Amino acid sequence: MAETLHYRTATELGRDLESGAVSSEEIVRALIERTRAVEDTVGAFLSCDEDDALARARESDERRARGERRGPLDGIPVGIKDILAVEGQPLTCASRMLANFVSPYDATAIRKLKATGAVPWGRLNMDEFAMGSSTENSSVKITANPWNPECIPGGSSGGSAACVAAGEAPLSLGSDTGGSIRQPAALCGVVGMKPTYGLVSRYGLVAFASSLDQIGPFARTVEDAALLLQAVAGHDDRDSTSFKTEIPDYRRELSQRRGPWKLGIPKEYFGEGVDPEVEKAVRAAIEFYRSEGCEIVDVSLPHTEYAIGVYYIIATAEASSNLARYDGVRYTHRSKEAADAIDLYFKSRAEGFGPEVKRRIILGTYVLSSGYYDAYYLKAQKARTLIRKDFLDACRKVDAILTPTTPAPAFRKGEKADDPLRMYLNDIFTSSGNLAGIPGISIPCGFSESGLPIGLQILGRPFEEAELLAIAHRFEQAHDYHTRHPDLT
Numbered sequence: 001m002a003e004t005l006h007y008r009t010a011t012e013l014g015r016d017l018e019s020g021a022v023s024s025e026e027i028v029r030a031l032i033e034r035t036r037a038v039e040d041t042v043g044a045f046l047s048c049d050e051d052d053a054l055a056r057a058r059e060s061d062e063r064r065a066r067g068e069r070r071g072p073l074d075g076i077p078v079g080i081k082d083i084l085a086v087e088g089q090p091l092t093c094a095s096r097m098l099a100n101f102v103s104p105y106d107a108t109a110i111r112k113l114k115a116t117g118a119v120p121w122g123r124l125n126m127d128e129f130a131m132g133s134s135t136e137n138s139s140v141k142i143t144a145n146p147w148n149p150e151c152i153p154g155g156s157s158g159g160s161a162a163c164v165a166a167g168e169a170p171l172s173l174g175s176d177t178g179g180s181i182r183q184p185a186a187l188c189g190v191v192g193m194k195p196t197y198g199l200v201s202r203y204g205l206v207a208f209a210s211s212l213d214q215i216g217p218f219a220r221t222v223e224d225a226a227l228l229l230q231a232v233a234g235h236d237d238r239d240s241t242s243f244k245t246e247i248p249d250y251r252r253e254l255s256q257r258r259g260p261w262k263l264g265i266p267k268e269y270f271g272e273g274v275d276p277e278v279e280k281a282v283r284a285a286i287e288f289y290r291s292e293g294c295e296i297v298d299v300s301l302p303h304t305e306y307a308i309g310v311y312y313i314i315a316t317a318e319a320s321s322n323l324a325r326y327d328g329v330r331y332t333h334r335s336k337e338a339a340d341a342i343d344l345y346f347k348s349r350a351e352g353f354g355p356e357v358k359r360r361i362i363l364g365t366y367v368l369s370s371g372y373y374d375a376y377y378l379k380a381q382k383a384r385t386l387i388r389k390d391f392l393d394a395c396r397k398v399d400a401i402l403t404p405t406t407p408a409p410a411f412r413k414g415e416k417a418d419d420p421l422r423m424y425l426n427d428i429f430t431s432s433g434n435l436a437g438i439p440g441i442s443i444p445c446g447f448s449e450s451g452l453p454i455g456l457q458i459l460g461r462p463f464e465e466a467e468l469l470a471i472a473h474r475f476e477q478a479h480d481y482h483t484r485h486p487d488l489t
């Protein structure tokens, strides 16, 4: 089994552990081996404390030997985006600013994950402070798309998507502010879900844009994504925006919710600007649902055209405020050249932040400044309300909305790196979901002729993750995209 262990799903590994076919330590050792074999090509990890993972795996094996089992993820490794605090591990956000920072505590999502017995597995590459769509803004390195190493894996959670696609982890956690889970999931051919704003606590997630940020799962199957979401969802007193809502048993709901569903197709998400191969694959997915007895109806999300503009005003405004804490005085990079206190702030920030982060801070400061606040920030907030209303109105008529996740498959490294506007347009179908606060999932729905994955996005009503997972599961059950793996030998 050892040679294929790295492509077993978390659900399968759970069964293997249960039957005694494999131990958690063997799983971690197989992943260490796999990571050593492919990491030169993929480059998903920024660091990895293998000894800690092995120690936790052995603890899980000992628990199991005593007849204890904490849950379906006990003993299963989960890769962690380097933006989530894991006690005693580096937390760099792929920034020079935090290059030497070590977390003094666990994020709530990590605390919950550890409570299930899951094994935190490495620190995954990302765009600096989660700002980007390709991992090219990482201050450390660019992660490759496992399906074509010349291409980017998407971003900002590019490492989280690539490691799951490459068999370096069965599961991983990422964060999604404007698409950073769904977009890389689509481009790497894996499942990625952004939960409803407020479902997963943001305590211990380094803040980018606090009204948009959410933590969510990456997996190779919908069922696995459901298991990981289950582990991290739920109210937390330490995050005042976390919602008090009952968390269903997501895995059980997969088989209990059978549809047929009423599915909405927004015309604004098709046509001009969408790559024909992407459109074809998504339309085929829509036809699949129709053939399953689902009712397919047109819906309109008329304010979508403002989503990118609104997102890049609100996200940068919040970022400029959140990133003010990196002052060179406390836990961050500190310039050695500074003459006095003011100089220290300037130089530490000039040296610590990369160009995209600086661009966002400047833009965000501008839209919040007194002369422009009404013209940009306030107007963006009003437009945000309209975008949310579009979705809530549409979701009154349908159970879920189907769209492409991204306008095109993965692009080549360097192709958009010098053109921020073209890079920002990658978020055109995902950022509206964050502005509306609704949940969204991306699942593989095909491949381009050149062999790059294509993603289907399913958006739904707030806190209806179970419904989205069930709809996604139905598609997955009837297709084999999730069983295909990139050739990395």
Ligand code: GLN
Residues within 6 Å of the ligand: 130, 131, 132, 133, 155, 156, 175, 176, 177, 178, 179, 180, 181, 208, 315, 427
């Ligand atoms: N690509 C978007 C951005 O650059 C989204 C990032 C994210 O979701 N963290 O802001």
